[in-house]
Amino acid sequence: MAGAREPMSAIIRPGRCRSTRALTCTAGLRPTAKGSAVTPTSAAPTLRERDNSMAREKRDEALLSTLGAEHAEWRPVLALVNAALHEMERAVWADSVPAREHSAATGEPLLSGTTIRIAPGPVHRWVHRAMTIAGTGASATPFADALAGGTLDPMALFEAAVAEDPDRLDDLARAAGDNRGVLRVVGPIVAMPMLHACRKAWTPLVSAAWAEGYCPICGGWPALAEARGLDGQRRLRCGRCGGDWRTEWLRCPFCGERDHEHLGSLVSQGPGQRTPEQQTVDVCERCRHYVKAVTTLAPMRPEDVVLQDLATLVLDVVALERGYRRPAAKERPVEVIATPSRLRALFRLRQRATGRKP
Ligand SMILES: [Zn+2]
């Protein structure tokens, strides 16, 4: 976090230096990975993980309150993320994860082509809650009225959000009377509980050979790259589902560029070895996209990826100022169908009768 507020100080490129004023320029590329372990590290939660959920919650809340204190303008988004982190604890999402059997070695994310059968009640409740929080502080939000009046279908919003389909989200927003792009911000957070449940269930199915730049679970572009551990593996992390997959050092996740002349980094600290907490922006001259990169000793918790993405916003500003951009949602959204399940609805009622948290 402290590093995130420091001014960017150098551009490191192989063989040539293109630096801004008063920069120290160092030849050399991104550090190369010494190891090649490919075991997914965000497997289904263990008992110990569940036991530690209270400690996790405290860490999340500490990070959320720090971000809220530093950036008052983010508080509505942080409140929404906080609600999503709590929502994930509900059993309904894990219970609604579609069964998958095969590994994602073919370039298709595991979410692709699935049908999510889920009781409408929990989806409606969560969408209402998310839109209520999103509307807090706004002088007028049309979404509460649209939900109440039936012009915004919570299940359609849920499906478009899970599929990461910005066009459908825009259509839904327009039908609800909004043209401020609210659903593009709220949609990914609405999708988080379902997508994290999928990631927990499917991580063991992800092929170690997955070589795409997008998430093998949900198809999202990486929010962050992690230079992890003493052997410096490069891992991509998905902000939508918390997914975690290995990648090569010299490869643009977005266009696959491998030519080191076209790949570089904007670094937040002086040249030299990466240190823990060091943050950089890895850029590609071919597609002009960037991914923020952080150095970590241990894997970032899946639930923390979205928070770290927010906490490193200054890196986005630096990249945008230099003409790089994040890629749009993939041109071909993941095909996913969310359908109400009456059986699940009945099952929920029975669970409620027995006192289990739905
Ligand atoms: Zn993902």
Ligand SMILES: [Zn+2]
């Ligand atoms: Zn590229």
